[in-house]
Amino acid sequence: MDTLGVSPAQFRELAGRTVDLLAHHLGELETARSFPVTSGAETERLFCAPIPEEGMGAAALDALSEVLRHSCPRSPRFFGYVLGAGDPVAALGDLVASVLNQNVTAWRSSPAAVTIERSMVRWLAGALGAPGFSGSLTGGGSSANLMALAMARESRQPANESGARPGAVYASTQVHMSIPKAVALLGLGRAHLRLIPVDAGFRMVPRALEQAIEEDRRAGRNQVAIVATAGTINTGAIDPLEEIGAIARRAGLWLHVDGAYGGLAALAVPEKFAGLTAADSLSLDPHKWLSQPLDCGCLLYRDRTAAQNALAYSGDYTRVLSEDPVEGFAFFEESIELSRRFRALKLWLSLRYHGAAAFRAAIRADLTHARQLAKLVGEAPELELLAPVELSAVCFRHRAGPGASEAEANRFNAAILKKVIARGRVYFSNTTLDGRFALRACFVNHRTEAADVEAIVPEVLAAAHEVRG
Numbered sequence: 001m002d003t004l005g006v007s008p009a010q011f012r013e014l015a016g017r018t019v020d021l022l023a024h025h026l027g028e029l030e031t032a033r034s035f036p037v038t039s040g041a042e043t044e045r046l047f048c049a050p051i052p053e054e055g056m057g058a059a060a061l062d063a064l065s066e067v068l069r070h071s072c073p074r075s076p077r078f079f080g081y082v083l084g085a086g087d088p089v090a091a092l093g094d095l096v097a098s099v100l101n102q103n104v105t106a107w108r109s110s111p112a113a114v115t116i117e118r119s120m121v122r123w124l125a126g127a128l129g130a131p132g133f134s135g136s137l138t139g140g141g142s143s144a145n146l147m148a149l150a151m152a153r154e155s156r157q158p159a160n161e162s163g164a165r166p167g168a169v170y171a172s173t174q175v176h177m178s179i180p181k182a183v184a185l186l187g188l189g190r191a192h193l194r195l196i197p198v199d200a201g202f203r204m205v206p207r208a209l210e211q212a213i214e215e216d217r218r219a220g221r222n223q224v225a226i227v228a229t230a231g232t233i234n235t236g237a238i239d240p241l242e243e244i245g246a247i248a249r250r251a252g253l254w255l256h257v258d259g260a261y262g263g264l265a266a267l268a269v270p271e272k273f274a275g276l277t278a279a280d281s282l283s284l285d286p287h288k289w290l291s292q293p294l295d296c297g298c299l300l301y302r303d304r305t306a307a308q309n310a311l312a313y314s315g316d317y318t319r320v321l322s323e324d325p326v327e328g329f330a331f332f333e334e335s336i337e338l339s340r341r342f343r344a345l346k347l348w349l350s351l352r353y354h355g356a357a358a359f360r361a362a363i364r365a366d367l368t369h370a371r372q373l374a375k376l377v378g379e380a381p382e383l384e385l386l387a388p389v390e391l392s393a394v395c396f397r398h399r400a401g402p403g404a405s406e407a408e409a410n411r412f413n414a415a416i417l418k419k420v421i422a423r424g425r426v427y428f429s430n431t432t433l434d435g436r437f438a439l440r441a442c443f444v445n446h447r448t449e450a451a452d453v454e455a456i457v458p459e460v461l462a463a464a465h466e467v468r469g
């Protein structure tokens with residue numbers, strides 16, 4: 001007896017109700033508060049009730065409206081972190097993927113899914129000018145970065161059999177937190193992550209990189225990889241990829257480019273990314289700048305053998321019996337994951353529905369919105385920009401008045417941010433640049449229009465007024 005059975009008719013009814021709820025939610029995004037009216041106590045009360053012993057049937061879905069009400073809406077005025085708004089067509093792909101419940105380990109367990117994922121990887125690589133690269137979709141940029149550094153370590157300092165030794169990895173001071181995490185997990189030792197200084201545009205200084213590499217070489221230290229960033233998390237800076245690529249080649253180091261935030265902007269403005277494809281590996285995040293619902297990251301790499309050397313290790317129970325190059329393909333030979341969800345379906349559906357040109361146009365619109373905000377900040381005497389705007393992140397602050405110390409300015413701007421979020425009209429986040437607390441708006445939201453950008457400065461000024469009391 002199937003105690004979990006749901007008939008096709010019941011499924012149609014449940015799905016219909018859910019889709020109606022979501023369509024209503026999408027219709028309200030335009031005017032939604034940018035942060036829900038909620039609290040930790042309230043979410044605990046609502047969502048931590050004991051699980052019933054007897055099923056509630058369709059009434060279980062009643063609570064979904066509370067889930068929606070206590071979530072951060074991806075409204076046109078959401079500018080936090082680096083997070084796309086999520087394409088609803090792609091979300092339908094996620095629903096189909098879940099109902100099909102394909103396990104995207106190998107072609108034999110999911111023929112269509114493996115083929116679509118390989119096709120999406122080929123499309124991404126080709127569209128970014130790296131047509132020979134292979135790869136896979138991942139849970140995000142962090143896991144893509146971890147797999148890339150696993151490949152780097154195994155190619156320069158094999159450790160899979162005998163264990164890891166310390167090894168230097170070079171990245172700028174602006175590197176994303178996932179790289180120190182990966183360095184630690186791979187046993188290279190965070191003490192051996194060399195943080196290279198940046199210039200006034202927050203880009204890695206190639207001369208300083210060369211010096212650090214030379215110093216380690218003279219001292220006889222093991223050297224593994226350089227990580228360049230194409231779109232730093234703080235300011236969207238793009239490291240000088242061509243020069244760094246040349247340094248990596250001369251030094252014989254693996255070059256990984258972390259393009260989780262910015263790499264996909266090369267679809268729209270390739271001229272900003274010269275040297276991108278000199279990388280041995282490249283991380284991308286379609287759940288950031290291709291508006292895919294979480295999760296959808298991607299790792300591309302030049303040499304499949306390097307991926308297999310680092311990541312292939314199969315049990316007999318997964319042995320693939322086909323010799324055919326398509327039917328014999330297995331992602332688990334090139335990935336840390338065995339069971340994998342059908343992430344490619346949403347991307348494939350969404351690209352087919354909207355067309356590639358629509359995505360390039362959305363990225364260009366985000367770049368324009370960032371320049372628009374930078375201009376508006378420049379025109380407000382109370383505000384100042386804290387970094388050049390290279391892509392779509394805008395870091396700025398309130399000057400906090402004449403004579404304010406850095407510590408006072410930091411406290412004042414932190415209070416402004418809290419107030420802005422509580423007011424609920426726009427949402428953005430924060431970072432710290434050279435010790436200065438920065439308000440940070442990042443545009444990777446296809447729903448944003450110029451009028452939404454215009455709302456930011458007045459909100460900051462109104463919040464500042466309220467903070468002063």
Ligand SMILES: Cc1ncc(COP(=O)(O)O)c(C=O)c1O
Binds near residue numbers: 142261
């Ligand atoms: C430059 C960079 N690298 C890596 C990541 C991590 O990506 P994810 O959050 O998808 O793991 C981010 C996330 O913002 C990022 O901006």
